[in-house]
Amino acid sequence: MSSxxxxxxxxxxxxxxxxxVVRGWLRTVRHGKGVSFLDVSDGSCMDGLQxxxxxxxxxxxxxxxxxxxxxxxxxxxxxxxxxAKGQRFELKxxxxxxxxxxxxxxxxxxxxHSFEFLRTIAHLRPRTNTIGAVLRVRNAASMAIHExxxxxxxxxxxxxIITASDAEGAGEMFRVTTLPVGDPPRNKEGQVDDAQDFxxxxxxxxxxxxxxxxxxxxxxxxxYTFGPTFRAENSNTARHLAEFWMVEPEAAFYDLxxxxxxxxxxxxxxxxxxxxxxxxxxxxxxxxxxKQAIERMKTVIERPFxxxxxxxxxxxxxKARDRGESFEFPVGFGxxxxxxxxxxxxxxxxxxxxVVTDWPKDIKAFYMYRNxxxxxxxxxxxxxxxxxxxxxxxQREHRxxxxxxxxxxxxxxxxxxxxxxxxxxxxxxxxxxxxxxFERIIQFITGMANIRDVIPFPRTPGSAEF
Ligand code: 4AD
Ligand code: MG
Numbered sequence: 001m002s003s004x005x006x007x008x009x010x011x012x013x014x015x016x017x018x019x020x021v022v023r024g025w026l027r028t029v030r031h032g033k034g035v036s037f038l039d040v041s042d043g044s045c046m047d048g049l050q051x052x053x054x055x056x057x058x059x060x061x062x063x064x065x066x067x068x069x070x071x072x073x074x075x076x077x078x079x080x081x082x083x084a085k086g087q088r089f090e091l092k093x094x095x096x097x098x099x100x101x102x103x104x105x106x107x108x109x110x111x112x113h114s115f116e117f118l119r120t121i122a123h124l125r126p127r128t129n130t131i132g133a134v135l136r137v138r139n140a141a142s143m144a145i146h147e148x149x150x151x152x153x154x155x156x157x158x159x160x161i162i163t164a165s166d167a168e169g170a171g172e173m174f175r176v177t178t179l180p181v182g183d184p185p186r187n188k189e190g191q192v193d194d195a196q197d198f199x200x201x202x203x204x205x206x207x208x209x210x211x212x213x214x215x216x217x218x219x220x221x222x223x224y225t226f227g228p229t230f231r232a233e234n235s236n237t238a239r240h241l242a243e244f245w246m247v248e249p250e251a252a253f254y255d256l257x258x259x260x261x262x263x264x265x266x267x268x269x270x271x272x273x274x275x276x277x278x279x280x281x282x283x284x285x286x287x288x289x290x291k292q293a294i295e296r297m298k299t300v301i302e303r304p305f306x307x308x309x310x311x312x313x314x315x316x317x318x319k320a321r322d323r324g325e326s327f328e329f330p331v332g333f334g335x336x337x338x339x340x341x342x343x344x345x346x347x348x349x350x351x352x353x354x355v356v357t358d359w360p361k362d363i364k365a366f367y368m369y370r371n372x373x374x375x376x377x378x379x380x381x382x383x384x385x386x387x388x389x390x391x392x393x394x395q396r397e398h399r400x401x402x403x404x405x406x407x408x409x410x411x412x413x414x415x416x417x418x419x420x421x422x423x424x425x426x427x428x429x430x431x432x433x434x435x436x437x438f439e440r441i442i443q444f445i446t447g448m449a450n451i452r453d454v455i456p457f458p459r460t461p462g463s464a465e466f
Pocket of ligand 1: 167168207208209210231239240241242244246248249389390391392393394433434435436437438439440
């Protein structure tokens with residue numbers, strides 16, 4: 001069973017007439033009088049290939065007539081022009097081989113299943129149209145991301161997944177340990193003796209590759225990471241995961257303006273590539289999931305992003321509230337923006353993506369560059385319709401003394417960040433970077449409402465089955 005031509009490339013053949021072998025899973029089977037239609041999918045594209053079998057097909061009675069949805073098959077025959085609407089070719093089967101039976105209790109039947117139900121069968125849901133399309137879009141977006149950064153001369157840097165530092169200083173980390181959970185070794189004071197743990201110290205899953213990204217940027221000028229990140233926060237929302245993928249560029253000699261411009265070029269480039277490469281999948285999302293899916297991306301590609309300082313964003317929201325817009329959460333200077341505020345700003349106020357800049361220092365992480373006003377930091381969040389915050393980033397504090405003071409002021413321990421502080425002592429330069437939530441950009445592209453449905457194996461509080 002060597003590798004074979006995918007259905008995707010089969011459907012792109014110049015003309016009918018050649019031999020073809022299709023290998024895949026049955027999405028549907030229809031048996032008529034002396035003819036059977038098998039809709040075979042191999043996941044390579046939205047379309048399946050229709051296999052037409054008849055009594056002349058080898059194994060028609062014994063094999064074909066017994067087939068049901070979910071079975072895996074190999075069908076050989078001739079690729080012919082299809083008389084049916086909506087498909088170029090079909091396979092006139094000479095023989096059909098059953099590879100794996102599925103039986104009657106195959107959970108995916110030809111009807112719409114709820115996304116909640118599909119999450120309970122994550123081992124089978126990639127075979128559905130929607131999740132298949134999501135996975136192909138994830139693939140295309142990943143490549144588009146790499147291509148963008150390669151074009152802009154950013155090096156792909158592999159930052160660690162296990163780390164001892166809390167990159168966000170928010171304490172939302174998963175512990176990594178090999179100590180016996182039930183009976184860990186203890187020191188004289190009766191506390192768990194971390195010195196006996198695998199790394200001789202407490203270790204965690206990383207919340208962000210940024211701090212190590214900065215090490216890369218201060219040597220190679222421009223780098224990016226693209227890897228899994230982990231947050232042990234108890235958020236049960238449609239846009240939070242405990243394990244998600246983040247894209248984090250970091251660039252030396254960049255200020256906040258440079259960073260905002262980079263984020264705009266970046267998003268536009270990824271959207272354009274995905275629209276070009278996933279035409280069928282995007283048409284599916286537009287038809288079945290979200291009417292605006294393609295339009296939303298086209299708007300983003302065409303229109304310049306708006307930049308709004310945080311204090312102005314607050315003023316806009318306060319005015320909206322006073323005019324009767326009902327927000328569940330309070331609005332005011334010094335408060336973080338909630339999803340509803342982000343969406344109001346980008347969907348109702350401007351109708352295009354917004355870069356909100358210069359946030360109050362007290363609600364942002366320790367590493368952000370302190371502005372001269374002593375009140376704000378050079379931070380930016382990029383907000384888009386439907387999702388809200390898709391990117392968070394900042395110019396970094398590159399002055400050792402200011403950084404150390406902030407670390408202390410935020411109740412963190414400078415010793416824990418010694419090498420990060422050291423970077424500011426040896427050839428420090430202004431630099432900046434951001435993090436894009438990969439699943440959030442996939443939500444934006446596809447219009448999928450719940451982040452659990454744009455990642456193959458979602459990790460959320462209470463759920464890590466597959
Ligand atoms: O805003 P965040 O927390 O920023 C950072 O982690 C920075 N260290 C990034 C950097 O500057 N290098 O996260 C960045 C983005 C958010 O804008 C959001 O899109 C996504 O990551 N994100 C999440 N996505 C899914 N589930 C979660 N729990 C997420 N938390 C953040
Ligand atoms: Mg953020």
